[in-house]
Amino acid sequence: MSLSPDPWVWIAAILTLAVFSFLYRENPFYRAAEHLFVGVSNGYFITFTWHRILVPSLIDPVGHGQKLWLIAVAFVGALYFTRFIPKISWLVRIPIAIFLGYGSGMSLLRSIEAGIIEQVKATVVTRAMFANWQTGLWAIIILIGVICTVTYFFFSAERKGVLKPVSYAGIVFVMVGFGASFGYTVMARISLFIGRLQFLLGDWLGLIR
Amino acid sequence: MALTCIVALLFCTLAPPGDVAARDVPNDEGGKIVVTWTRSPDPSVVSYRVLRQAEGAAEWDTLGIAGRLASRYFDEEAPNGTRYRYKVVAEADTLHGESETSGYAQAAPQWFNTGRIPTMIGAAIIFLIFLYTFERARRGAKMFIRRIAGLDAVEEALGRATEMGRPTLYVPGLSSIDDVATIASLNILGEVAKKTAKFGTPLIVPNRDPIVYTVAREVVKESYAAVGRPDAFNPDSVFYVTDQQFAYAAAVDGIMLREKPATNFLIGMFWAESLILAETGAISGAVQIAGTDAVSQLPFFITACDYTLIGEELYAASAYISREPLRLGAIKGQDYNKLVILALMLGGTLLALAANIRITDVL
Structure with missing residues (x-):
């Protein structure tokens, strides 16, 4: 056993243990680590936003007389702060409306392209897929799975007649997918935990190499 | 040489x-x-x-x-x-x-991206269908919507919080405003806030994204005003925590165990913190209603929460809760759009197998 002489390793180890203490119950050690984490991350976020976004993207170009139209954009962004002035706090709705419009527009394009067109392309069964019987079989299973799953998400029709068994098969497909995803992600999380243990037992306590 | x-x-x-x-x-x-x-x-x-x-x-x-x-x-x-x-x-x-x-x-810029013509046609079809269903809803056509268990439980869960005299926690996901799940979550937040305003239940809304925080605050404020309780709106109930994913998760976990909310809503876009939040909520004994379209996080919500809105159910939720005709019209429109997608997949397969015409080349 050779304890680390590095004070930063000690700080990291103590904070790791403080966070792990949450497994027992909420306690002052966890609370201290939580507040420190939130405070440090906010400090980092503000510094990052200032140095990596505001200065290079706004202050530098405008300061050098370039991209002066950015002043208008900055003005709209600054309207977020009007909520601190009750008399004109309604102005905050202007940047919100712009952002919501932008967000909806951007996500609309993405949703149609990635969520519909690409999915349809990937689901359609073609002759080429039968070059090998296994890929052909999987393509058919995927097509059936997608049809059943989409049917499960019909909301404006009552689940009776043919819709009942088809939507039931749909949720079975969904749950099989979730099961696989669950197992895979749990594996990844355990590897994260192992990483922390390696840090505590290796970097800090020097018990393992 | x-x-x-x-x-x-x-x-x-x-x-x-x-x-x-x-x-x-x-x-x-x-x-x-x-x-x-x-x-x-x-x-x-x-x-x-x-x-x-x-x-x-x-x-x-x-x-x-x-x-x-x-x-x-x-x-x-x-x-x-x-x-x-x-x-x-x-x-x-x-x-x-x-x-x-x-x-x-x-080199020269192009005004029109011809590679996106299929997207434009798709968007036009989707919009036309929505216009049709909105118009039908506006004219008072009856819109049926099937039962969604997770949403039926909203009223019951909020009632429980009121009876227990404990707050309700609403986590609007960790994504930004340009995420469909966030927009859906803010719509649901509006409906939940109306109910908490009516019941007089404290509402806690911690936020990760500064823009989402501003919008969430306005949504809650308007909901309180809409049900005639603007005085009951507590400006400190909707607050910004931090942009850092796990610091946010740590803070929300702390809130769950310190404030002991009776009901937790985890609705929106989530990543690796989903299980951390849902598991802590389960330990705290809260009734939990989760909803996301993040496929890799849904299994965790299904495991650790009482009710889970799976993908598309999240988008239908605000209409389901509010029962507003226009929103119900949107659900009908979504269903018609799903029929178009199914027809495309089945038709594309038939064309490909029978006549070797590949719909993928057209799309």
Whole structure:
């Protein structure tokens, strides 16, 4: 056993243990680590936003007389702060409306392209897929799975007649997918935990190499 | 000496790449030219050096080096309107083979991205269907919507919080405002806030994204005003925590165990923190209603929460809770759109199998 002489390793180890203490119950050690984490991350976020976004993207170009139209954009962004002035706090709705419009527009394009067109392309069964019987079989299973799953998400029709068994098969497909995803992600999380243990037992306590 | 030079010329060169052509990259914002060539037949080629010469300039500049299997190179430093021509040199150690010069090309932006025509047609179909269902809803057509267990539980869960005298926690996901799940979550937050305002139940809304925080605050404030309880709105109930994912998760976990909310809503976009939040909520004894369209996080919510809105159910939720005719019309529109998608998949498969017509080429 050779304890680390590095004070930063000690700080990291103590904070790791403080966070792990949450497994027992909420306690002052966890609370201290939580507040420190939130405070440090906010400090980092503000510094990052200032140095990596505001200065290079706004202050530098405008300061050098370039991209002066950015002043208008900055003005709209600054309207977020009007909520601190009750008399004109309604102005905050202007940047919100712009952002919501932008967000909806951007996500609309993405949703149609990635969520519909690409999915349809990937689901359609073609002759080429039968070059090998296994890929052909999987393509058919995927097509059936997608049809059943989409049917499960019909909301404006009552689940009776043919819709009942088809939507039931749909949720079975969904749950099989979730099961696989669950197992895979749990594996990844355990590897994260192992990483922390390696840090505590290796970097800090020097018990393992 | 002359013989040495002839030998060098004969044996120290590689077969050059052929058909070198340059053209503006289509459907972009400009500033890019693509250079294409047919690879040298010489198997010893290691790489291709791409050279560029501006019109009127005397010198050729090396633009970059492409691997031996490459047959194109993107010049991403071509100012719009400047004409360039290109040469490609096959290289192997000390040997090289220089191609013919390409014709001149210049980068230019395009106003219309023709590669996105299928998207435009798809969007037009979707909008037309929605317009039709909205119009039907506006005229008072009856809109049926099937039972969604997770949403039926909202009222019950909020009632429980009221009876227990404990707050309700609403986590609007960790994504930004341009995420569909966030927009859906804010719609649901509006409906939940109306109910908490009616019941007089404290509402806690911690936020990760500064913009989402501002919108969430306005949504809650308006909901309280809409049910005639603007005085009950507590400005501190909707607050910003931090942008850092796990610091946010740590803070929300702390809130769950310190404030002991009776009901937790985890609705929106979530990543690796989903299980951390849901598991802590379960430990705290709260009734939990979760909803997300993040496929990899849904299994965790299903495992640790009482009710889970799976993907599309999240988008239907605000209409389901509010029962507003126009929103119900949107649900009907979504269903018609799903029928179109199913028809595309089935029709595409039939065409591909029966007539070998690939719908994927059209899309």
